[in-house]
Amino acid sequence: MDLDLPGETRALQLAARDFARHELLPAERELDAVTDPGSAYTSDTYRRVMALAHELGLHKMAISEPAGGLGRDTLCVVVVLEELAAAGAGLASRLLVAPVPALAIDRFGLAERHPTYKEYLEEFTADTTGTRGGAWAITEPDVGSDIFTFHDPSIHFATGAVRAERGAGGYRISGAKSAFVSNGYLADCFLLMAAVDSTVGMEGTGIFLVPADTPTITRGKPLDKIGLRALNQAEVFFDGTEVPEEFLVFQPGPGYEAVLDWIVTQGNTHVAALALGVARAAYEHAFAYAHERVQGGRAIAEHQLVAMKLFQAYRSIEAARGLVWRSAWLIDQGRPDRQVTFAARTLACQACLQVTNHAMEILGGYGISRENPVEKLTRDARPLQVMDGTIDRVSLLAAAHLAV
C-alpha cells in the first residue's frame, strides 16, 4: 500500500499551497474583517482572488478532462482543499461548493439533456473571471437535519417549503431555501431539491437544475455569521418559477437517494478536508508561538502541559487526515462508504474544534486578539460543525448504521 501522494497530486498541492499563502490568505483576512458581508462579496478583492483561483483551475478540479476540467480524483481534491482552508476556509468553501451544478452535469451526462446544461458546463469550465459558479439548495427554514430522513414517510417538507407543481410542459416552483445555501448570494445555477410528491415524505423529492437568471428567482441578504465569513450564503426564493420538464434531472424515488448519497458522501469528505486545513493552521501558529514565547525561564513549548497540547493536536490532525484520505480513496475506487466518511468528517471537525481551542489557550492573551490569525481560525471552526449536516446528526446516522 503506497501512502505517498501521486506526483500530479503533489504538484497541484504545492501550487495550491503557494497560491493559498500569497493570495488567498491576505484576501480572506481582508474579507473576514468587512462588517457588511454584501460589500465583501462584491469587492475588488473578492473578484480578484476568485479570478486567480479560476485561472489555476481550482474551481474545476473534479470535472472531467473531456468536459474541460482538470480531471482530478477526490483524493487530490481533499489534499488541495486542506491547503486552501489552511489559508482561507471561507474562500476554500466557495471553491468547493461552486462546481456542484457543473459536476452534476458532467458526472450524470446531463449536457445531453438540454442545451442550457451543455452551455453552462462549457462556460463554467472556461471561466477565468471567477464569477461563474453555482450552489446546491436543499435545506429550508423548517427543514434542516430532516434532509436525512427521506425514508420516513411521516417527515414532509414543511409548509412553505419549496414545491414543484406539474403543469403544461413543465413545473412551477415555489418556496424558499434556507439562508445557509453556500454561494447562494452569487450562484448562477442551482441544484435544487423540491417536493414533487410530498404525500410520500422526503422521498417524494425531485432534483432540478435551474439557472439562477430564470425570472422570479430572488435572494435574501447575505448571511452575517461568526466564521467562514468570506463564504457567501443566502436564502433563495422561488416565486412561481416556471421551468421546462427537462429541468427535473432526477425524479423522486430511488434515484433521489443515490444522488443525495453522492452529494452527502462527497460533501462530508470535503468539509472534513476544510476542517483539517483550519486545524493544521492553528497547530502551526501555536507550535511556532510556543517555541518563541518564554515564560518561567524557558520556551513555553518546554512546559509539559503546552507540549502535551501540541502533541495532541499533531496526533488528532494526523489521525483525521488518515481517515479523510481513506474516505476520498474509497470514493475514487467506486466504493464510497458513508460510515468511513462520517467517521472522517466527525473526527476532523472535532479535531478542528479542539485544536483551535488549544491553540488559543497556548497563545495566552494574544490568542483572543483579532490581530492574531488563531482568533479567526477558532471562529471558522464553528460553522464547519454544521455544514452538510451537524456533527451530532451525522454521528447518530453513522451509529444507527453500525447497529444494523
Ligand SMILES: Cc1cc2nc3c(=O)[nH]c(=O)nc-3n(C[C@H](O)[C@H](O)[C@H](O)COP(=O)(O)OP(=O)(O)OC[C@H]3O[C@@H](n4cnc5c(N)ncnc54)[C@H](O)[C@@H]3O)c2cc1C
Ligand atoms: C457553513 C454552512 C454551509 C452550508 N451549506 C449549505 C448548502 O450549500 N446548501 C444547503 O442546502 N444547506 C447548507 N447548509 C445547511 C446545513 O446543511 C444545515 O444547517 C444543517 O443540516 C443543520 O440544519 P439546521 O441548521 O436547520 O439545524 P437543525 O436540524 O434544526 O438542528 C438543530 C439541533 O438539533 C439537532 N438535531 C436535529 N435533528 C436531530 C435528530 N434527529 N437527533 C438528534 N439531534 C438532532 C442538531 O444536531 C442540532 O444540534 C449549510 C450550513 C452551514 C453552517
